[in-house]
Amino acid sequence: MFRIALASGVSAALLHAGLAAGAPLDEPIKPIPASVPVDAAKVALGKLLFSEKRLSKDDSVSCQSCHLFDQGGAHPSKRPTGAGGAVHVVNSPTVFNAVFGFKQLWSGGVDSIEAVVERVVKAPRVFASNWGQVLGKLSQDGALVARFKSTYADGLTPANVANAIAEYNRALITPNARFDKYLRGDASAISADEKNGYALFKKYGCIACHQGVNVGGNMYQTFGVMGDYFKARGDVQEADLGLYNFTKKDADRHTFKVPSLRNVAQTAPYFHDGSAATLDEAVDVMFRFQLGRQASAKDRELIVKFLGTLTGELPQALK
Amino acid sequence: MSALALPLPSATPASASRPAEEPVTRRLARRFGHGHPAARLVRAVLALACLAAALVLLGFLYFKSTSADPTVRAEVESALRAIRQDDTDWSAEVLRTKLGIAEDYDAIVALDRGVRARIARLATHPAAADPAFRTSLGALDGAFRHKAERSDRFKSHNSILRNSLRYLPTAAAEARAALSGVAGNTAREADALLAHALTESLKYAVVADESHRAGMQEAIERLQARTAALPAGDARDAAGVFLVHAHTVLRFKRDEEALLAAVTQAPTVRNLDLAIKTFESGAAFAASAADFWRTLLALYCGALLALAAAFAWRLRGSYVALNRANSALSAANDGLEARVLERTRELEAALKSLKESESQLVQSEKMSSLGQMVAGVAHEINTPLAYVRSNLEVLAERAGVSAAIAAHAAELVTRLAHPDREPEALNACFQTLARLTQSSSADGTADELGRLAHDGLHGIAQISDIVTNLKNFSRLDLSKTTWFDVRDGLDSTLVIARNVVKSHHVVKEFTEVPKIECSPSQLNQVFLNLITNAAQALPAAGGILTLRTRAEGKEVRIEVSDNGKGIAPEHLPRIFDPFFTTKPVGEGTGLGLSIAYKIVNAHGGRIAVDSTPGCGTTFSVFLPAQGLQRKAAARRPSRVAAAPSQRTAAAPIPREAPASLLA
Numbered sequence: 001m002f003r004i005a006l007a008s009g010v011s012a013a014l015l016h017a018g019l020a021a022g023a024p025l026d027e028p029i030k031p032i033p034a035s036v037p038v039d040a041a042k043v044a045l046g047k048l049l050f051s052e053k054r055l056s057k058d059d060s061v062s063c064q065s066c067h068l069f070d071q072g073g074a075h076p077s078k079r080p081t082g083a084g085g086a087v088h089v090v091n092s093p094t095v096f097n098a099v100f101g102f103k104q105l106w107s108g109g110v111d112s113i114e115a116v117v118e119r120v121v122k123a124p125r126v127f128a129s130n131w132g133q134v135l136g137k138l139s140q141d142g143a144l145v146a147r148f149k150s151t152y153a154d155g156l157t158p159a160n161v162a163n164a165i166a167e168y169n170r171a172l173i174t175p176n177a178r179f180d181k182y183l184r185g186d187a188s189a190i191s192a193d194e195k196n197g198y199a200l201f202k203k204y205g206c207i208a209c210h211q212g213v214n215v216g217g218n219m220y221q222t223f224g225v226m227g228d229y230f231k232a233r234g235d236v237q238e239a240d241l242g243l244y245n246f247t248k249k250d251a252d253r254h255t256f257k258v259p260s261l262r263n264v265a266q267t268a269p270y271f272h273d274g275s276a277a278t279l280d281e282a283v284d285v286m287f288r289f290q291l292g293r294q295a296s297a298k299d300r301e302l303i304v305k306f307l308g309t310l311t312g313e314l315p316q317a318l319k
Numbered sequence: 320m321s322a323l324a325l326p327l328p329s330a331t332p333a334s335a336s337r338p339a340e341e342p343v344t345r346r347l348a349r350r351f352g353h354g355h356p357a358a359r360l361v362r363a364v365l366a367l368a369c370l371a372a373a374l375v376l377l378g379f380l381y382f383k384s385t386s387a388d389p390t391v392r393a394e395v396e397s398a399l400r401a402i403r404q405d406d407t408d409w410s411a412e413v414l415r416t417k418l419g420i421a422e423d424y425d426a427i428v429a430l431d432r433g434v435r436a437r438i439a440r441l442a443t444h445p446a447a448a449d450p451a452f453r454t455s456l457g458a459l460d461g462a463f464r465h466k467a468e469r470s471d472r473f474k475s476h477n478s479i480l481r482n483s484l485r486y487l488p489t490a491a492a493e494a495r496a497a498l499s500g501v502a503g504n505t506a507r508e509a510d511a512l513l514a515h516a517l518t519e520s521l522k523y524a525v526v527a528d529e530s531h532r533a534g535m536q537e538a539i540e541r542l543q544a545r546t547a548a549l550p551a552g553d554a555r556d557a558a559g560v561f562l563v564h565a566h567t568v569l570r571f572k573r574d575e576e577a578l579l580a581a582v583t584q585a586p587t588v589r590n591l592d593l594a595i596k597t598f599e600s601g602a603a604f605a606a607s608a609a610d611f612w613r614t615l616l617a618l619y620c621g622a623l624l625a626l627a628a629a630f631a632w633r634l635r636g637s638y639v640a641l642n643r644a645n646s647a648l649s650a651a652n653d654g655l656e657a658r659v660l661e662r663t664r665e666l667e668a669a670l671k672s673l674k675e676s677e678s679q680l681v682q683s684e685k686m687s688s689l690g691q692m693v694a695g696v697a698h699e700i701n702t703p704l705a706y707v708r709s710n711l712e713v714l715a716e717r718a719g720v721s722a723a724i725a726a727h728a729a730e731l732v733t734r735l736a737h738p739d740r741e742p743e744a745l746n747a748c749f750q751t752l753a754r755l756t757q758s759s760s761a762d763g764t765a766d767e768l769g770r771l772a773h774d775g776l777h778g779i780a781q782i783s784d785i786v787t788n789l790k791n792f793s794r795l796d797l798s799k800t801t802w803f804d805v806r807d808g809l810d811s812t813l814v815i816a817r818n819v820v821k822s823h824h825v826v827k828e829f830t831e832v833p834k835i836e837c838s839p840s841q842l843n844q845v846f847l848n849l850i851t852n853a854a855q856a857l858p859a860a861g862g863i864l865t866l867r868t869r870a871e872g873k874e875v876r877i878e879v880s881d882n883g884k885g886i887a888p889e890h891l892p893r894i895f896d897p898f899f900t901t902k903p904v905g906e907g908t909g910l911g912l913s914i915a916y917k918i919v920n921a922h923g924g925r926i927a928v929d930s931t932p933g934c935g936t937t938f939s940v941f942l943p944a945q946g947l948q949r950k951a952a953a954r955r956p957s958r959v960a961a962a963p964s965q966r967t968a969a970a971p972i973p974r975e976a977p978a979s980l981l982a
Contacts, residue, residue, distance in 0.1 A: 004781060028422035102428040205482035212423035218426050219474040226563060251472070292563050 012300060022185040028211040030110040031180035032262070036099055038171045041151045046168025047318065048147070049161060053136040056127040063120070063165065066092040072311075073172065078274035086125040089239040091274035096296070096314070097262050100214040106272040108220055108244035108257030113166035114159070123289075131158040153236030174263055174312030182309070190309045196291040197306025200299050205291055209258045215310060218301060224254055226292030229285070233275060240273065265308045281302050311312040373623065380619055383612035384662065392602050395446045396676055398437055399595050402459075405434045406466075410583045417477060417579060418704065424474050431467045439464065449601045450817075459587070466585035473578040480571040483564040484524055484709075485813050488716050490564055491517040493558035499758075501554045509549060509558060512542040520565050521713075525706040527572050536954060539565045551719065557958040606669075613662060614800040620655045627652060698815065699785055703778035710775040717768055720759055727752040787816065802834040805877055805942070806841065809866050812846040819854040823862040830869045833944045837922050842942075849879040849938050852911065856883030856936060870944065874924075878942045885932040894928065 048057070051064045066080040066088070067073050073094035073229040079087050093106055103109070104116045121127045121134060138144055139156060151164070181189035184226075190198075201207055210216040220243060223229050230236045238245065243252040256272060264270075269277050276282035283300050287293060295303070353646050409430040415421040438460050447453045491513055498510045519538040539562060546558040631645045631978040731748050734740060759765070806829050813820065867878040886894065886901075893899045895916045917928045924942040 030423065030425065102431075207422070207486065208478035210480045212425040212428075218428045219478070220471055221475050221478065225479055226567070255475075291482065292567070293490070293560060 019100035022187060023184050025186050027183055029179070029183065029215050030213040031183045032100075032173055032175040032177070032213060033095065035315075036170060036173055038167055039121050042164050042167040043171045043318075044165070045147055046164040046171075048144070049165050049166055052138075054127065055121060055128040055134055055161075057133065058083050059137075061127065063095075066126075067095045069314060070266075072096065074267040076268065078269050082123070082126040083128040083133060086127050086128065087279050089237065090272045091269060093259065093272075094263065095169055095265050096172050096174050097214055097217070097260055099138075099173060099214075101217040101257065101260065102219070103257050105257070106256055107242040107246065109243055113169045114162040117162040117165050134158070134161065161261035168318075171318055173315065174314055177310050177312035179306075179309035182310065191305075193302055194306050194309050196246070197304070198309075200295070200303050201306055204287070204293070204295060204299075204303075206286065206303070209290075210261050215261040218256050220252075220255050221258045221290070222253075222255050224289045227289045229289040230254060232289075233273070234302070237273075240307040242256050242272075261307060261310055263311050265311050283307075335960050358422060377616075377619065377623070380612055380616040381658070384609055384616050390672075391444075391446055392451060392824060393672060393676060395441065395444060395598055396595075398441050400435050400679065402434055403588075403591050405430050405437070406463075406587050407464070408484075409434070409470070410698075413579065414580050416474070418697070418701060423885075427470060427474070431463075431470070432606055434463050435460075436446070436471040440895070446598065446635075449598075452594070452598050452601055455590070456595040459590040461593050462585060462587045462590040465642050467580060469578055469581040469585065472540055473575065473582055476571050476575045479567060483571070486519055487517060487561070487568065488565055490557070490561040492716055494554070494561045497554040497557040500551070505548050506554065507544065509542065509545045509554075509577050512538070512545050513558065513561065516542045516561075516565060520568055521706075521709045523572065524568060525702065527576050532569070533575065535565070541824070613666070616662075617659060620652075620659060623655070624652055673891070675768060684838075686872070696785065696815070700782055703781040707775045707778035707782075710778070712773040714768065714771050714775070717764055717771075720755070720764055721768070724752065724755050724759060738747065759781060800836050800838050803839045803842070804834050805832060805875060806868055808839055808843050809846055809868070809877070812843050812850055813866075814846055816850050816854070819851055820864060822859070823864050826863060826865040828865060830867075830868040832868045832870045832875045835875055835942050835944055837942065841918045842922070845918050845940065846879070848878075848911040848915045853879050853881035853883070853936070853938075855896060856881050856885075859884060871941075873944055874941045875944050877942070878937055879940075880937040882935040885912060885934055885936055886928070886930040887932060891928065891930060895926075962971065 008185055034084065044095055049063075051062045053059045053062045060083055061081075066075045066082075068075055073096035075092035078091060079086055080092050081221075087207070090106055098104060103111060105119075110116060110119065121131065128179060133297065138161070145156050145276075148160060152160045154253065155162065178189045179194075196199050201210075209221050210217060212218045223242065230240055241253055243255040244250070246252075265279060268273070269286070270279070270282035276285055280300060283295075283303055287295055287300075368395055409427065410424045410432060412421060416424060416427070441447060442453070442456055442460075447456060494513055495510055498506050498513070516535070516538040519535040520533070523535040542558070542565075546555055546562065549555040549558070627645075627648050631648075634645070727748060731745075731752055734745050734748055734797050742852060809827075809829075813825065850864070850866075854862075855862065861882075863882050864882040865878070867876075867880070869876050890899075890901060899913075916926055919940055919942070922942055924940060926941070927939045928936065929939070930936040
């Protein structure tokens with residue numbers, strides 16, 4: 001079992017910076033660790049599979065098609081296109097920092113990243129395939145089959161395909177954001193405006209849901225708790241029911257996982273329906289439907305500035 | 320080995336001398352003749368078969384006696400203990416987020432994942448081969464899924480409710496500021512209703528009972544009706560925002576109380592205890608079965624030895640070859656003895672491991688009751704804490720008005736003192752100050768500030784009272800002894816146990832007693848156990864809990880009496896036994912009284928119980944007033960008073976009281 005500490009150079013640099021600066025801050029948001037424990041061989045195999053188009057029915061799309069690394073692990077279109085030119089029912093969520101999420105998908109309807117891979121392969125508007133088809137194509141690639149044999153005792157199986165992709169995903173974390181440096185005690189890592197923006201983020205109550213290491217991603221919340229978002233938006237689709245689609249409990253109608261705000265400045269458009277084109281619009285929607293109050297244009301601008309400090313760095317080896 | 324293959328000696332003389340009495344033997348002899356090769360062959364085969372059967376039986380008994388593995392038991396018990404700890408931490412973390420002590424939910428998520436992983440590992444453990452244990456693990460997993468689901472809902476509710484509660488005073492202030500710009504009676508009435516609705520909302524937030532809920536509901540309904548009559552504009556919108564948040568508080572507060580109860584009282588503890596009991600009984604059954612087979616093995620070995628000896632006796636001196644064979648057999652028997660010795664050693668090791676398990680179990684019982692106590696105390700602190708917080712928030716909001724008055728007053732003084740007064744500026748400044756002071760006195764701001772501060776101080780005093788008693792109760796001198804007045808201990812314990820005794824009438828009949836040398840925290844643990852037991856035995860109405868102290872000769876006597884249902888006579892002799900409990904599965908570990916007994920015993924004291932079914936129970940603790948005789952007591956436990964009547968049970972004397980149980 002080979003365990004690697006990704007970006008150990010980054011952690012050494014952090015340690016150095018930490019020694020030079022003040023004491024770490026105790027805030028509701030926690031910094032992303034420099035590395036997470038993963039299996040290097042599986043990560044390497046998963047990296048191959050992440051851009052593997054044979055996973056889709058017509059060999060047209062791979063995971064990477066919708067999760068672009070220069071777009072914060074998401075996609076700039078409102079709803080991206082899958083196999084056979086079909087349009088997804090939801091916007092692409094980011095794949096970064098998924099390891100810190102308490103559940104997966106926009107709705108938080110599944111527990112593991114492996115389960116997400118399983119659904120993506122079979123979803124008619126994404127890969128529109130099945131394991132028989134996928135394994136049929138992959139098993140003709142001798143080199144790939146050999147990689148699986150050397151990595152997993154039972155070689156190429158659906159569970160191992162899902163596990164390798166998931167292990168690669170777990171390694172995709174973005175430490176070293178300016179805000180994390182600030183949390184670790186470097187008071188000059190963010191500007192005065194950004195500090196004020198963070199103070200407003202707490203004062204208005206955004207922090208009640210967007211907290212913890214992933215600034216969200218560790219709880220559920222109803223979309224439209226202070227006003228009917230879906231009525232205001234119109235054209236309600238099945239995907240808008242969120243967690244209800246998994247549990248069939250009325251209390252879970254329009255309930256979603258609170259999304260992480262890590263790298264949020266890079267992941268436009270916003271929300272599961274991609275309805276907010278800019279961060280300003282997204283913050284406005286949150287004020288109206290989740291906080292039930294209004295903020296001045298100045299306060300909103302400061303909050304958006306603060307959100308910009310949450311952009312981290314993907315470990316070089318994984319790009 | 321060859322000894323058993325020799326011709327059976329009894330057959331030969333019998334067939335020769337008493338033909339009429341041994342027809343079968345004679346027939347055999349006639350048929351094959353003595354020493355006939357065929358007869359010898361039959362005997363050899365028969366003897367070999369007997370030997371083989373004896374060896375198979377020996378192997379079988381040996382296999383049966385080795386089936387209980389102590390390391391499996393230790394692993395499973397430690398995993399179940401860890402789950403219990405995580406469960407307690409989980410509930411405590413939920414309470415921490417409710418009180419705002421913890422501001423993120425990462426710890427709850429980590430505990431949820433940790434428990435799931437531990438249960439999954441147990442499900443693949445060899446111990447899960449027992450179907451009853453596997454079933455109880457399934458039920459445990461279900462209980463934790465239920466807890467996780469409730470805990471997820473709690474997180475969503477808690478976030479919204481905290482935001483709305485924090486925002487309500489600001490929303491009210493913003494709405495009232497907007498209303499002040501609207502002329503007319505409707506606006507004045509709406510303003511008064513707003514102030515009233517805010518007060519009612521904050522009251523309901525602090526004490527979430529039905530009467531406060533009804534008060535709040537009525538206040539916001541009246542405000543809503545009045546707001547609807549306002550002209551469209553900023554004031555109506557601002558009042559509308561306040562109403563949305565007030566409705567949120569009304570809707571979420573009751574749900575949250577129910578969810579909190581569902582999380583902290585999830586059936587996880589009951590299912591954990593069930594899993595532990597199931598596993599224990601399975602393990603105990605396996606151990607007793609192994610014991611049984613070991614006894615059989617020993618008996619069988621003895622029988623084999625006896626048989627071998629009989630053979631040796633019969634054959635000695637007859638055949639030289641037999642001597643050689645005989646020595647081989649006794650060598651084999653030595654091997655058997657060595658095995659029996661080895662099993663005995665293993666048995667002793669298993670016994671030692673069980674003793675360690677017992678002491679760990681006692682420690683875990685303490686941690687578990689500590690967790691429950693912390694939850695209770697957190698609840699007691701929560702109420703005053705919440706209204707101190709809301710008072711401070713209102714104070715902070717009102718401080719602005721006072722500061723503005725002070726600033727304008729200062730400005731007025733400066734202007735008045737200035738040599739060339741500008742009448743217009745002076746007049747404007749005076750007008751502003753007049754308006755501010757007028758609106759402030761109309762609101763009764765000064766009175767309200769005083770009242771809020773006074774209430775806040777009262778809340779703080781309540782909290783510090785609880786904290787002081789908690790500190791007295793759990794002094795960190797676990798092993799140190801000191802001179803201690805047991806009445807102080809009883810008083811502290813009553814404060815800590817207020818949650819369980821508050822619905823009953825408590826009578827204290829304390830008479831002067833000398834201080835005794837003891838470990839106060841351990842004695843407090845005894846008192847807490849006796850008082851909690853008594854409170855639980857009391858009926859819902861008319862329950863009286865009586866605490867007495869008095870000096871009796873060289874002893875201090877402490878009595879805890881209740882007028883509850885009493886203890887059944889058949890249970891009396893066993894109540895101090897470890898793991899004996901009359902409560903339903905999952906509500907008690909049965910260790911409380913046994914630990915209390917050991918603590919009192921280690922102090923050189925004794926504990927007795929007198930109970931009449933239907934009338935009540937009195938526990939009496941006798942402690943030596945002459946200082947501690949712990950060392951003497953640990954070496955030779957003092958004799959417990961003989962039972963004065965058949966209704967009275969005295970605690971049995973355990974063979975030893977390990978010091979580790981008292982730490």
